[in-house]
Amino acid sequence: MPNTSVAEKFRSMEYGAAPEDPAATLAWLEQFERRFGHFIGGAWRAPAAGGYFPTHDPSSGEKIAEVAQGSAADVNAAVRAARAALPRWRALTPHARARFLYALARQVQKHSRRLAVLETIDNGKPIRESRDIDIPLVARHFYYHAGWAQLLPREFPGLEACGVVGQIIPWNFPLLMLAWKIAPALAAGNTVVLKPAEFTPLTALAFAELCNEVGLPAGVVNIVTGDGTTGEALVLHPDVDKIAFTGSTEVGRAIRRATAHSHKKLSLELGGKSPFVVFEDADLDSAVEGLVDGIWLNQGQVCCAGSRLLMQESIAVALTRKLQTRMAALRVGPPLDKSTDIGAIVARVQLDRIAGLVAQGVAEGASCWQPDLPLPARGLYYRPTLFTNVHPTSVVAQQEIFGPVLAAMTFRTPAEAVELANNTAYGLAASVWSESVNVALQVAAQIKAGVVWVNSTNMFDAACGFGGYRESGFGREGGREGMREYLEPAWFRRAPRLRPARAVRLRRRAAARPTGTIDRTVKLYIGGRQVRPDSGHSLPCRSPGGVLLGEAPLGNRKDIRNAVEAARRAQQWSAASAHQRAQVLYYLAENLSQRATEIAARLAALVGAKEAREELRLSVERLFAYAAWADKYEGTVHSPPFRNIAVAMNEAIGTAGVICPEAAPLLGFVSLVAPLVAAGNCVVAVPSAAYPLIAADLYQLFDSSDVPGGVINLVTGRPAELLKVLAEHDDVDVLWCYGDEELCASAKRLSAGNLKQVWSNEGRRINFFSAHDGEGRWYLEHAFQVKNIWVPYGE
Numbered sequence: 001m002p003n004t005s006v007a008e009k010f011r012s013m014e015y016g017a018a019p020e021d022p023a024a025t026l027a028w029l030e031q032f033e034r035r036f037g038h039f040i041g042g043a044w045r046a047p048a049a050g051g052y053f054p055t056h057d058p059s060s061g062e063k064i065a066e067v068a069q070g071s072a073a074d075v076n077a078a079v080r081a082a083r084a085a086l087p088r089w090r091a092l093t094p095h096a097r098a099r100f101l102y103a104l105a106r107q108v109q110k111h112s113r114r115l116a117v118l119e120t121i122d123n124g125k126p127i128r129e130s131r132d133i134d135i136p137l138v139a140r141h142f143y144y145h146a147g148w149a150q151l152l153p154r155e156f157p158g159l160e161a162c163g164v165v166g167q168i169i170p171w172n173f174p175l176l177m178l179a180w181k182i183a184p185a186l187a188a189g190n191t192v193v194l195k196p197a198e199f200t201p202l203t204a205l206a207f208a209e210l211c212n213e214v215g216l217p218a219g220v221v222n223i224v225t226g227d228g229t230t231g232e233a234l235v236l237h238p239d240v241d242k243i244a245f246t247g248s249t250e251v252g253r254a255i256r257r258a259t260a261h262s263h264k265k266l267s268l269e270l271g272g273k274s275p276f277v278v279f280e281d282a283d284l285d286s287a288v289e290g291l292v293d294g295i296w297l298n299q300g301q302v303c304c305a306g307s308r309l310l311m312q313e314s315i316a317v318a319l320t321r322k323l324q325t326r327m328a329a330l331r332v333g334p335p336l337d338k339s340t341d342i343g344a345i346v347a348r349v350q351l352d353r354i355a356g357l358v359a360q361g362v363a364e365g366a367s368c369w370q371p372d373l374p375l376p377a378r379g380l381y382y383r384p385t386l387f388t389n390v391h392p393t394s395v396v397a398q399q400e401i402f403g404p405v406l407a408a409m410t411f412r413t414p415a416e417a418v419e420l421a422n423n424t425a426y427g428l429a430a431s432v433w434s435e436s437v438n439v440a441l442q443v444a445a446q447i448k449a450g451v452v453w454v455n456s457t458n459m460f461d462a463a464c465g466f467g468g469y470r471e472s473g474f475g476r477e478g479g480r481e482g483m484r485e486y487l488e489p490a491w492f493r494r495a496p497r498l499r500p501a502r503a504v505r506l507r508r509r510a511a512a513r514p515t516g517t518i519d520r521t522v523k524l525y526i527g528g529r530q531v532r533p534d535s536g537h538s539l540p541c542r543s544p545g546g547v548l549l550g551e552a553p554l555g556n557r558k559d560i561r562n563a564v565e566a567a568r569r570a571q572q573w574s575a576a577s578a579h580q581r582a583q584v585l586y587y588l589a590e591n592l593s594q595r596a597t598e599i600a601a602r603l604a605a606l607v608g609a610k611e612a613r614e615e616l617r618l619s620v621e622r623l624f625a626y627a628a629w630a631d632k633y634e635g636t637v638h639s640p641p642f643r644n645i646a647v648a649m650n651e652a653i654g655t656a657g658v659i660c661p662e663a664a665p666l667l668g669f670v671s672l673v674a675p676l677v678a679a680g681n682c683v684v685a686v687p688s689a690a691y692p693l694i695a696a697d698l699y700q701l702f703d704s705s706d707v708p709g710g711v712i713n714l715v716t717g718r719p720a721e722l723l724k725v726l727a728e729h730d731d732v733d734v735l736w737c738y739g740d741e742e743l744c745a746s747a748k749r750l751s752a753g754n755l756k757q758v759w760s761n762e763g764r765r766i767n768f769f770s771a772h773d774g775e776g777r778w779y780l781e782h783a784f785q786v787k788n789i790w791v792p793y794g795e
């Protein structure tokens with residue numbers, strides 16, 4: 001507005017242009033002649049094959065630079081460099097590694113403006129965000145993890161780095177996602193091959209240069225650019241020990257399948273459709289500002305964006321009106337302008353995807369409203385969009401749009417709000433607005449999401465774990481739990497391989513009952529009751545010498561489904577106090593101890609008298625141990641650098657399927673089921689295939705020990721068949737599988753459907769007779785998931 005008078009400007013309060021100067025960043029690009037190779041072994045390398053591809057500024061469409069398209073050969077070179085660097089990196093003292101992480105944090109701060117501008121021109125996000133959010137959080141992440149590097153041996157005793165880590169990141173927070181991945185990996189002593197997203201590779205390459213500037217040993221960090229095929233080559237590379245991925249749920253699923261037959265540790269941070277719940281007593285003006293941050297930050301291209309607005313019916317009209325007024329004042333414009341609220345969408349394909357989903361929403365009958373805002377003449381822009389009259393099953397209420405689109409719905413009661421909030425396959429984040437701390441915390445606890453912000457939204461800190469429930473993936477980034485994703489118990493990595501399981505055959509001929517005994521009928525145990533198997537078949541159970549010990553029911557798909565339903569109905573177990581859970585476990589131990597001689601006598605036929613007695617003794621001890629842990633494995637209160645506390649709660653995961661070890665039929669069962677039960681999960685367990693008769697002893701014990709019906713269910717049968725049903729069942733939230741390599745691999749592969757967490761022995765032998773290997777925090781860490789609830793304080 002060149003001719004506007006000061007008086008007119010004063011009246012309209014219109015902003016003038018305030019562009020950030022990109023000159024220094026452009027000069028930096030020129031130093032590389034706007035063409036980048038891969039960063040491998042501390043040096044820039046031209047691609048072995050595949051050439052270069054352009055990266056564009058989405059606000060103008062102009063080409064910024066060319067980057068290398070990574071081939072399998074490039075990935076191989078990078079993995080080899082990372083492998084070669086590993087021994088020296090691991091051998092450094094914790095303090096020496098801490099110094100490198102500290103230096104990286106400092107270097108990011110020293111070049112913060114260049115990095116912020118580079119991020120903005122490559123991604124399209126407003127400079128205000130890259131300057132004030134992304135880059136400061138990157139530095140904070142390296143500082144925080146410099147601390148873990150320093151404290152590693154004391155705070156993570158007995159754990160060691162996974163090795164070479166492959167990391168694949170998306171385009172929405174390019175440098176921040178790099179920091180979330182690289183900082184903990186290095187702090188734990190791993191070396192890294194990272195592949196940035198094809199739309200936004202530049203800040204990762206700028207970071208590579210910082211690695212050299214701080215003297216990071218060559219090969220500790222390697223960056224290979226490219227598209228999905230490059231990512232796939234990294235995922236499939238046989239010499240990678242762990243994959244960490246952030247991106248779409250479809251690709252996450254593909255990676256789960258692709259890594260199933262390897263021992264690669266896996267963490268997935270996937271999509272979301274996070275609820276933003278506003279109660280009638282909320283401060284509505286604050287909630288509106290929260291929505292600006294919740295759904296319009298980064299053009300809504302945020303995995304934890306508050307994309308579903310759930311309003312209590314009584315305030316829906318008022319809140320919608322306020323929201324529309326605010327939306328009309330948002331500024332969509334050039335990302336380098338410091339007063340821009342909403343910048344450019346990352347790429348044409350993403351813009352088309354947003355427009356397509358919005359058109360689908362309209363076609364399904366939802367009302368679409370957009371403010372009449374001017375958009376720049378060129379570039380990829382999309383107006384902030386509000387859907388009302390949205391049916392909860394509509395595509396705009398269910399699918400991740402990853403754009404500046406909000407879908408609003410109403411509810412009447414807190415219970416209905418929780419139901420709507422959880423009506424999604426995802427579970428990444430949520431935001432709850434109420435002036436009543438009781439309502440807010442009650443609802444926060446019931447929403448299935450890894451992060452819940454009370455009266456706030458989209459707040460992040462390196463100390464507070466971030467990650468999802470359900471199809472939002474598994475694993476956490478940040479905090480102590482984020483470090484654990486890059487570490488494994490040293491003994492477990494060296495544990496010997498388990499021999500392949502014996503085939504369990506269906507009874508072909510009438511089994512002779514040992515003379516002089518009354519037939520002992522073993523049943524399944526579902527929902528607190530003994531039931532016959534649906535199949536009407538039994539399996540013989542023989543001693544190693546071939547003597548028939550008895551017969552156990554052959555459970556099938558239907559029995560597992562009934563058991564999962566019973567477990568679902570018993571979910572109140574997770575709300576029982578830790579003291580109550582401990583009491584039940586103690587009581588189980590007491591009753592097991594009472595009947596030890598009798599159970600050991602039966603078990604002796606399979607494992608010998610000495611081992612049977614030892615199993616009984618240790619099973620009692622193990623139940624005591626988890627009774628002890630039940631009220632001592634507690635959460636943490638974080639103090640992030642805002643006026644907030646973040647309460648990291650250990651929550652039960654839900655329904656757990658457990659395939660128990662063949663050997664140590666009682667102790668193996670107790671070692672796996674007790675930590676899950678102590679954590680508040682309900683269990684569907686498949687007892688030892690070698691000695692399924694243990695089921696009868698177990699359920700008599702449960703009946704006499706006040707275990708609520710449905711908390712522990714037993715289905716005997718063939719592990720591979722029952723595992724398939726458990727793995728494919730959408731209502732099973734976590735699967736623990738103990739078996740040979742083949743069984744463990746199929747547990748992972750078959751669970752890709754609903755992306756349930758799978759924890760297995762990786763086909764290795766775990767010595768449950770040793771408390772060091774068979775009991776403790778490592779088990780509990782897999783029995784719980786951490787939920788961070790952020791609560792603000794102050795006026």
Ligand code: NAI
Nearest residue numbers: 169170196197227228231232247248251270271303400402
């Ligand atoms: P994407 O999941 O395809 O890409 C993420 C990263 O994975 C990129 O680096 C990509 O090159 C790589 N990749 C793609 N295919 C791969 C494969 N088979 N194996 C290994 N790596 C592979 O996401 P995209 O296509 O960029 O975006 C599509 C949708 O995904 C978005 O509209 C959004 O809904 C969602 N998304 C979610 C993100 C989140 O943080 N939750 C981040 C990015 C996208």
